[in-house]
């Protein structure tokens with residue numbers, strides 16, 4: 166039997182979900198390529214940077230995960246620099262990998278807007294593990310120094326600014342505020358000197374979300390002592406101050422920027438139709454480049470709902486687009502035409518520090534507090550468990566291979 170070669174670029178939420186679906190078919194060979202050796206659980210980044218989760222809670226070894234499919238999925242740890250659609254090859258360092266079907270799932274990166282002078286140089290980010298790790302390290306370092314330093318009370322406030330009050334910004338702000346409350350057990354009253362500012366240019370937090378989610382998130386953030394600055398346009402930053410367009414300024418020690426994304430840098434090298442944040446603009450079956458065998462899923466592509474509204478990039482949509490594309494590839498191999506992709510958001514759960522969350526499902530189930538936290542935890546746990554079952558099989562297979 167001549168097998169079809171499916172190449173997937175990017176082992177994020179979309180890439181892994183596509184593999185889970187495609188690996189069921191014995192007539193398909195799968196190759197996953199990622200520039201990192203791990204799958205990064207970005208949705209849990211808020212807990213990692215606040216020190217509530219450890220590195221093993223948010224990073225999964227891709228090689229072992231792929232081995233969990235018993236030699237059916239090949240992992241290549243390389244950065245893809247270009248794609249030759251005509252020759253049907255993906256280019257990595259000096260090599261080329263051929264495909265019959267290609268799925269681009271390379272996600273997005275923080276958009277450190279170039280029009281905000283000093284933003285990139287002076288900010289941390291959460292969309293990439295390296296930047297999240299740097300923040301955690303530097304913040305812990307500060308806490309440790311303060312722990313040793315009696316003078317902390319007289320040093321003035323330590324301001325942590327979070328730029329962008331979307332989903333990731335509010336989660337980071339709430340978790341940091343919650344952890345700082347816990348720090349009071351370590352550094353006593355000195356913890357009170359750590360202040361959290363959540364800044365957004367929009368006139369509300371969580372722009373685009375429902376009134377229920379916005380008002381309950383706001384209440385929770387205020388209860389945790391987060392200072393919310395809306396309609397606050399950042400003009401520029403230097404090492405010590407954030408300067409706003411209205412002439413005001415804020416002294417800060419740490420800035421985490423969550424205020425925007427743009428598609429991953431691979432998109433820059435490809436000559437496809439793109440939007441203003443460099444996401445591919447696909448056709449109704451998520452094909453790009455007018456090629457029926459090249460697909461894009463997740464954050465690297467613009468996805469619209471049935472009414473034509475652009476959906477915010479989430480792991481949920483990355484996974485739904487992955488399932489759709491995996492099914493479409495199966496159908497194309499079998500010569501069956503698939504229906505267009507109709508994305509819809511089933512719900513949203515926002516972690517708001519400790520055992521508290523706010524959530525909404527199917528537009529009518531609304532929950533907040535401990536119950537919402539339990540539901541969010543159940544969703545995360547199911548995802549994590551699935552990854553670990555694969556990894557455990559991968560370890561066993563690796564041991565067998567080396568015997």
Ligand SMILES: Cc1cc2nc3c(=O)[nH]c(=O)nc-3n(C[C@H](O)[C@H](O)[C@H](O)COP(=O)(O)OP(=O)(O)OC[C@H]3O[C@@H](n4cnc5c(N)ncnc54)[C@H](O)[C@@H]3O)c2cc1C
Nearest residue numbers: 175177178179199200207245271272333463464479480481
């Ligand atoms: C703090 C935070 C909280 C969030 N909370 C939620 C939430 O509660 N619910 C939700 O649904 N979403 C949430 N999101 C959004 C969600 O994490 C993203 O939408 C999701 O990660 C997108 O999945 P993806 O597969 O498109 O890309 P990613 O998960 O970003 O994966 C892309 C992969 O491609 C690889 N890659 C990139 N370029 C190349 C290249 N050139 N060559 C090889 N490999 C490459 C990367 O290394 C990476 O492994 C949150 C995000 C953050 C930051």
